[in-house]
Amino acid sequence: MPAVSTTVPDPSRRYRAVILDMDGVVTDTASVHALAWKQLFDEALSQITSTLQAPFDAVHDYLNYVDGKPRTGGIESFLASRGLRVPPGSPDDEPGVLTVHGLAAAKQGYFQAILERDGIALFGSTVELLRVLHARGVPLALVSSSKNATAMVQQADLEKYFSRIVDGNEAARLGLPGKPAPDMFVTAARDLGVEPAEAIVVEDAISGVQSAKAGGFGLVIGLNREGAAERLAQAGADVVVGDLAELDVAALVVAPGE
Template identity: 45%
Template sequence: MTVQPHQTLASVLRDVRAVVFDTDGVITDSARVHAAAWKTAFEAYLAEHPPPAPEQRRPFDVRDDYLRYVDGRSRFDGATAFLAARGLRLPPETVRAVAEAKDRLFSARLREQGMDAYPGTVRLVRALRRAGIPCAAASASRHARELLDRAAVLGLFDVLVDGVEAARLGLPGKPRPDLFLEAARRLDVPACRAAVVEDAVAGVEAGRNGGFALVVGVARDPAPEAGQRLLRHGADIVVRDLAELLA
């Protein structure tokens, strides 16, 4: 008997007509580089401008603080959220300066270290394409195209909506669903027939807010609370690696 391409997909994906993937931490192993750059930028600012309360002066945590405040958001929104959580409500120009310092650090580290795609994600995207299911990459990052290109996976995606496009179109950031909805629109598939794959709280909230048929959370952190947090905020299922969605 000939094995049909769709049989390589887990049953949860067999009714969707398109899949929209977040980039950082889902397609590419770039979340760690983003988190390290944020840590350096935030701690440089906090060292010169200590928060008012002692408990707010703890260092930026590259796991918890990154996922809670900045992952999945635009640079400006992420910087605003973290600094506000530390009791600092700052003028936009100050927040923008911190965000731009982070971007310079990230760009330098990207040039030095390169970037890899997660093998499980690549396997899943190839299986989806064999099954005739189009795929999009969506990211608030202006570096998304460069990241995918460096990881040699840009050609696997039918559509890319990145931070450059989001700014051009005036799309609000996550947890608003506009970025994902634009990607689904370009694939010519309604959200109610498409899936979103995300590793950030703001991202799974965006998928849920957009009425997507399936919201897949990716919790690469083995701690149980990482997956539980995504489920609480709107993920239908949570996996540690996207190869788990291959039958």
């Protein structure tokens, strides 16, 4: 698909770092998450309420309520959309406990089972961009609400490309609110030694685009993996593409010493 732009990237402007989301940007795991969420909610809704509920929609509900958010935030957001809630519970709650943390634990189990069965798929154009930028010495960071992010990057042998990874575990350790708050992206930029305005962010989630925009990042690229081009633009993406092969991101970045 052609790029859908709200602004055309200024070819004379150069950025000093690139920060990427993981699911849907680097790894093709958004569909795995969507399936895991569907398994979780289709089972849980009947336990939470006796009122007949429509099944979880792996496109609409996923994009609007859980995509890009921390696990617990996604659970609260989706249940609120149905006028439902469960107690927060404790981070120690096991799968099967009808609390936010218990549901989060169950979702993690579904996700791991699907991933072990199907493996990790990568977006080749993103990996090629990582290779090119890393070879030039451009600072790169990964920002993901997923607590699986670091392990998945290691499994895919991509850890060497990133100077900084801010994932769900790191956010919890540092007390950072998840997307759409900008804190995770701002922390990554700071740790790379750049101001947000000097960095490019690549995101496929509405909440992630909102996060980067709120953080004042210089260029926010929205990846339209799920037919959400207009919503990505409305959320603040400066340019929306279907794949990074459609935009010469490397030409917009200057490496140290160049």
